[in-house]
Amino acid sequence: MSKLRTGAIVPVKTFSKAKTRLNLSYEKTEDLCKMMLDEVLQTISQSSVIEKIAVVSKDESALKIGKKFNIVEIYDENEDGVNSAVSIADKYFLDKGFDATIVFPQDLPLMQTEDIQTLYDFHMSNRCVLVVPSRKFDGTNALFRTPVNVMETHYDEDSYKIHLTIANNKSSKAALVLIRRIMLDVDEPSDLQIILKHSNPSISKTLENLLT
Numbered sequence: 001m002s003k004l005r006t007g008a009i010v011p012v013k014t015f016s017k018a019k020t021r022l023n024l025s026y027e028k029t030e031d032l033c034k035m036m037l038d039e040v041l042q043t044i045s046q047s048s049v050i051e052k053i054a055v056v057s058k059d060e061s062a063l064k065i066g067k068k069f070n071i072v073e074i075y076d077e078n079e080d081g082v083n084s085a086v087s088i089a090d091k092y093f094l095d096k097g098f099d100a101t102i103v104f105p106q107d108l109p110l111m112q113t114e115d116i117q118t119l120y121d122f123h124m125s126n127r128c129v130l131v132v133p134s135r136k137f138d139g140t141n142a143l144f145r146t147p148v149n150v151m152e153t154h155y156d157e158d159s160y161k162i163h164l165t166i167a168n169n170k171s172s173k174a175a176l177v178l179i180r181r182i183m184l185d186v187d188e189p190s191d192l193q194i195i196l197k198h199s200n201p202s203i204s205k206t207l208e209n210l211l212t
Contacts, residue, residue, distance in 0.1 A: 100146035129167035
């Protein structure tokens with residue numbers, strides 16, 4: 001099977017509106033979001049699987065971080081949610097002739113390039129959907145789709161189940177893929193403790209400063 005031209009989509013909610021369940025101050029929330037986005041984009045940019053990264057956001061700080069990684073900046077003026085942001089990026093990658101995309105959230109600071117390769121290697125055909133769920137199995141932490149327009153996204157409660165069901169209904173091959181570091185996202189204080197336990201020294205230092 002020939003290599004697919006694959007783009008990465010990273011929707012980024014305005015930092016001031018993100019991660020409210022962490023109960024951190026505005027300043028600490030923004031610092032945490034910046035750190036996680038930087039880590040995620042650095043990992044994706046080093047992956048041999050990904051040809052181009054599109055960051056969809058209204059937050060100028062997020063787009064500024066993306067400039068370091070030669071991203072495609074897509075300004076999401078209306079910020080109508082993840083599904084809307086992904087659909088905007090889908091159009092870009094379709095217009096550019098890409099074969100596949102992977103949607104990543106901004107809060108996967110432990111993800112490594114080999115995890116992206118593992119996910120890509122699971123694809124079974126040129127009509128395929130792969131879903132990596134969250135650690136709590138209540139969301140989608142990575143979504144691989146080929147072709148790009150094989151299905152719209154449905155990020156919501158239990159989105160990984162919805163994505164798998166719709167993919168099967170679209171006559172595409174679909175699979176649930178468990179990749180530990182991609183499954184570790186940050187939504188609640190307990191998540192921060194898990195990330196702290198397993199992260200590298202640079203991330204650990206940042207998190208320790210945020211939590212003190």
